[in-house]
Amino acid sequence: MPAPSQFISYVDTHVDSFIQRLGEAVAIPSISASGVHRKDVFKMGSWLQHQLNALGVQTKSIDLGRHVMDGQDLPLPPVILGKIGNDSKKKTVLIYGHYDVQPAEKSDGWDTEPFTLVVEKETGRLIGRGSTDDKGPILGWLNVLEAHQKLGLELPVNLCFCFEGMEESGSQGLDELIISEAAKGNDGWFVGVDCVCISDNYWLNTRTPCITYGLRGIAYFKLTVSGPTRDLHSGAFGRTVHEPMTDLILLMSKLVAPDGTILVPGVDDMVSAASAEERSIYDALDYDIKDIEEAAGARIALSSDKATVLMGRMRSPSLSLHNIEGGASAKTWGMQRVLFTSTGFHRLVPPQTPEKVEPLVISYLQSEFAKLNSKNKLNIEDARGGLPWVSDYKHWNYEAAIKATEAVYKVKPDLTREGGSIPVTLTFAESLGVNVLLLPMGRGDDGAHSTNEKLDKSNFIEGTKLLGTYLYEVDAISV
Amino acid sequence: MPAPSQFISYVDTHVDSFIQRLGEAVAIPSISASGVHRKDVFKMGSWLQHQLNALGVQTKSIDLGRHVMDGQDLPLPPVILGKIGNDSKKKTVLIYGHYDVQPAEKSDGWDTEPFTLVVEKETGRLIGRGSTDDKGPILGWLNVLEAHQKLGLELPVNLCFCFEGMEESGSQGLDELIISEAAKGNDGWFVGVDCVCISDNYWLNTRTPCITYGLRGIAYFKLTVSGPTRDLHSGAFGRTVHEPMTDLILLMSKLVAPDGTILVPGVDDMVSAASAEERSIYDALDYDIKDIEEAAGARIALSSDKATVLMGRMRSPSLSLHNIEGGASAKTWGMQRVLFTSTGFHRLVPPQTPEKVEPLVISYLQSEFAKLNSKNKLNIEDARGGLPWVSDYKHWNYEAAIKATEAVYKVKPDLTREGGSIPVTLTFAESLGVNVLLLPMGRGDDGAHSTNEKLDKSNFIEGTKLLGTYLYEVDAISV
Structure with a gap:
């Protein structure tokens, strides 16, 4: 079941206000790795909680205590937990994201001020620290909530949110919180969660949406x-x-x-070495050596064989x-x-x-x-x-995401494994015992952690549609 | 001819005022590698020029122009040239030293404030940045001048001074100045110079004075x-x-x-490999593996054979x-x-x-x-x-230094080559065509360039006697 057409129209007609809200979020330099910016991480947490509340989400700010970083004793930024919908006939989807960002200074080599979102007219790039990692995806969810609120549309699923402010600095305290909430069973925050969706990685290239089922x-x-x-x-x-x-x-x-x-x-x-059959999966992905060389900015791929390079990263x-x-x-x-x-x-x-x-x-x-x-x-x-993590991509959670991608982007998504690590993925999978899906919003050349980090406007907008449509597809599947 | 006994007595009875003057010099943080401290290097140059003038030395401050360091356009500290005595019957000795120092901050691991000279009662150590490299030796010469002025004693030789403020930062502009003054012949500052004496290195150990005839x-x-x-x-x-x-x-x-x-x-x-005869020179030096291990603070010598370790450093x-x-x-x-x-x-x-x-x-x-x-x-x-530099240690300049060392310290000095580099040594030797001698004041464990740099009080005082006596021995030798 695709998303209702009013939802899609709403997203298309609210591009400017969505970008303006992303600009507000990028303007808060919520760098978790810097003691000086710790107050900004807190400010970003409050901003996010306020936004969620305004969109009808019931929230809790969880204090994780203090920690020592570079000899400084600092308060840990809170985890913002949220809930909207409590219909036992609906599925419940848990959404994870992080509101902290990597350090950035113009002198690192940025062409623009990193904490001022710049909309590049010719290319449609939204440039700024956190645009793609991970404020853009979080704001995609806010966009979905706003559209439903403003249109008076009921959400097709119950949503549960878990947004942290220390992802770029080791996610301190998060695992403990998740494990302890999970252990509380029916009294815990995650009661009834049927699946998890995390939007914190990237397409393999700049063209084809992907869905990710493994991490190193x-x-x-x-x-x-x-x-x-x-x-x-x-x-x-x-x-x-x-x-x-x-x-x-x-x-x-x-x-x-x-x-x-x-x-x-x-x-x-x-x-073990890849079988010929497994190699053929990598051969089939929409990927070219040029993609990695463009992302790296130089012709330095270890091999001219596409499957070899992809397997180097994924398996x-x-x-x-x-x-x-x-x-x-x-x-x-x-x-x-x-x-x-x-x-x-x-x-x-x-x-x-x-x-x-x-x-x-x-x-x-x-x-x-x-x-x-x-x-x-x-x-x-x-x-x-x-630990590395590999999920079952034949699960209905993936089926819903594949259908949603086909509905929004009109192509079959690449099914990928990622070279990076998001440890919380495994924590959710193991402590809640449910399927975890990685549904990226940005492209392979976004430059998360690098200078001139960007999110393409089309990815922000179509990505918002994708997240909304995914919820409808989750609802539609009979389990 | 040993130095007159009044000179020796004057030095012995003015220890406190000599140390006080060294304290004044150490208190000026003349760090040439730091743009922030460039004004202090100039201050140190003025202080030195003022001291020399008060002791009867005619001086000139030579502007070396400007340079760019770490993107900052800065004035180069002046070279202070000096002259005292103009008796054509006497030999003329050129003295070189540098009034700039290495960077130092207490947080680097100093036990005391680096720019406050601390006199350690129990050990007699004079601790502070520049105490041994190279303010102590320069002040040794000031002590010699003061003794002669106050005692009304005539200096046995004509003295010519060349003190720079950029030695720790590549001696910029100095070579050009020396070469151009040398090229002026009788109109140049170095007219009549018979030999050069540089006190800017260290004994091989903590016990035995040495005289150095080679640098890498x-x-x-x-x-x-x-x-x-x-x-x-x-x-x-x-x-x-x-x-x-x-x-x-x-x-x-x-x-x-x-x-x-x-x-x-x-x-x-x-x-070429060392012959058995050459090895025996190293075997004869007053040196033990323990000396290098004490200086390094750990038992990490490359060999347990003393000659091997010494040759590793010297040849x-x-x-x-x-x-x-x-x-x-x-x-x-x-x-x-x-x-x-x-x-x-x-x-x-x-x-x-x-x-x-x-x-x-x-x-x-x-x-x-x-x-x-x-x-x-x-x-x-x-x-x-x-270039590496090796001098003729059978020259009368070395003969004088050896006799002076025997007179003051009552031992035969070690004749050594050094592992480090003092490029100006070669410039003097080549442009003036005279013998250059390295006559160190400090000990092998002084920690030049390191934390807790020190000069032992006895080295400062006996070293002052050595420098004075050396001048008398230079005068006494018939060439």
């Missing part, structure tokens, strides 16, 4: 090599002592090959080396600092788990470090692991 | 690996594109082994890997930045020169990068090279 997990390591207890001058000490930086660089060089192969024995082997683990902290600066003529740290993520796919991968990585690093015969010390921390 | 040179490289034109998320792009960080780490790992061996073909080979090239800039932070969940840079020094020894070493390093890096089969781009910059 994470294993995260921090290596510290320490030796001298003070900064040393490279002139006075060069070639007399074991240098931490030399050891650390050598150790890091043993982890991953330039072609992406993970050199830690046993890690790649854990994932293979990856290992990225991140920063080194504590290096010497050129200004001080090559002092070497006491301590070097390096961070790296392993992105995991089933059947990998942090528990299975971590011991392999740690023992490999220790044995490679031993081979260096260094008198420096190696310390390895592992933290913030997250 | 420098070849400096900056590697940039670039690929994506925007930041990428490690989830979405991990194992789909060539990652700059992976390439850079692998490339850096090819440069130097954990034992200090330089892996660039031809670089280590350029230096071998070294390669240190420094920082990586532009890496992703853990907070942004593993974004990889557009650009990674790495800096490294090669310290050179004769017969190596930047011109000989640079092409070897560049072609090796290019060929190793090609082996990675990466689609990213490598750029290599080489800059700020400096």
Whole structure:
């Protein structure tokens, strides 16, 4: 059952006011990773709660307590829970989103002020931090609510909302809240939830809508090599002592090959090779090497074979080396600092788990470090692991989303797995025992987390229609 | 001819006022690497000129023009030139020193305020930024001048001074000034100079005075690996594109082994192995593995053989890997930045020169990068090279310094080469065509460039006697 035509018309005739509301949301710099901006995260939470209330949603602001970040003791932003509709004959859909954003400063390389939504006339791009990650999708839901309220239309399902303000900073406290509400059963906030819908990822390309049924997990390591207890001058000490930086660089060089192969024995082997049949799924996706090269801004794809590149992202683990902290600066003529740290993520796919991968990585690093015969010390921390997640895409929740996409976009959506991680997905799936669907609004080149983040106007508007239509399709399916 | 006993007594009875003057100098935070402190470098130059004038030295402040540092257009601190004595029957000694200092903030890990000279009663340590590098030695010369002025003693030689304010930031403009003054011959400031004495390095250990006749040179490289034109998320792009960080780490790992061996073909080979006779020189130095381990604060010496460690510092090239800039932070969940840079020094020894070493390093890096089969781009910059310097330690200038050391310290000094680089040494030697001597005041554990920089009171006081006595020994030698 497609959405009523009044709903579609309402969305088409309210584009300007929808964009204006998105501009209000983008203007609040709700950067969760910065202590200075914590008050703005709270402001954004209040703004969202006020909007929900005005649209008839009953809300609760859940205090998650305090935490320490960069040595600062800070209050955690609240989780905004919401409910509208309580008809036991209807299905209940749980919507998740996050109202915090990544840091952004114009000097990072933005062409415009990151916290002023710019509507680019020629391209229809809505440019601003949070436009696509994740304020645009949250506002898509507000648009759906507004249309129904203003038109006097009954919602086809009961809706339950869970909006957090710490997603970009590790979602602190959220898992505990979900698990504890779930454990309360009929007395918990999530009572009666039949399925979950999360709109916090992106199309594979810039053309074809997609629906996502898998995410990679994470294993995260921090290596510290320490030796001298003070900064040393490279002139006075060069070639007399074991240098931490030399050891650390050598150790890091043993982890991953330039072609992406993970050199830690046993890690790649854990994932079976794709059968010819499975490869054909990737071959069928609407995707071209050019898509990834346009998104990266350079012709640097690891392969010219589309299925290989897609499987690298969707069904293979990856290992990225991140920063080194504590290096010497050129200004001080090559002092070497006491301590070097390096961070790296392993992105995991089933059947990998942090528990299975971590011991392999740690023992490999220790044995490679031993081979260096260094008198420096190696310390390895592992933290913030997250399981990979793969859902059943034949579930009625996916069926509804596929039908809604076909109704709005007139094409069959790509069914994809994502390279990134959204740990809360698994928490919802496991603690509520229901199907979780990822229904993205934005395109593959939106640049979430990057400079000049954008959401295309057509994605915002058609995406709003998609979210509304999805609710009607959920209602229509007999379970 | 030892120094007159009145001179020695004057120094012994004026310890407190000498330390007070050092305190005044340390209190001026003349950090040349910081635009904010540029006015303090000028203040320090004026303070020094005023002191010299009060002690009877005729001075000139030489404007070196302006430069751009970190995007700021700044005036270069002046070179203070000085002269006292014009007796054609006497030798003329040129003294070099620098009145700027390294950056320092208490939060770097100092136990005391870096720009407040602290006299540690129990140990006699004079703690403060610049105490040993290089305000202490400059003030040693002021002490010598004061003693002679107050005692009405004639100086045994003519003195010529050259004090700069940019040594810690590349000595900009100094070489040009020296070369142009030297080219003026009899009309130049350095007319009649017979030898040069520089007090800007350290004893090998904490016990035995040393005299230094060699310094390593420098070849400096900056590697940039670039690929994506925007930041990428490690989830979405991990194992789909060539990652700059992976390439850079692998490339850096090819440069130097954990034992200090330089892996660039031809670089280590350029230096012939030490003969048994040459080894015996290093064996004879008053030095123990414990000395370097105490200075580094950890038992991380590359060898347990003393001569091997000393030769690593004094007669071998070294390669240190420094920082990586532009890496992703853990907070942004593993974004990889557009650009990674790495800096490294090669310290050179004769017969190596930047011109000989640079092409070897560049072609090796290019060929190793090609082996990675990466689609990213490598750029290599080489800059700020400096030649190694070795002097004739049988020259009368060294003879005088050795006699003065024996007179003051009652021991034979160690004759050493240094691992660091003082490019002006070579400029003086080449443009004036005279012998250059390095006569250090401080000890091997003074921590120049590090936190808690100090000069021992006994080194300040006996060092003042040494500088004065050296002038008498220079005078006494018939050339």
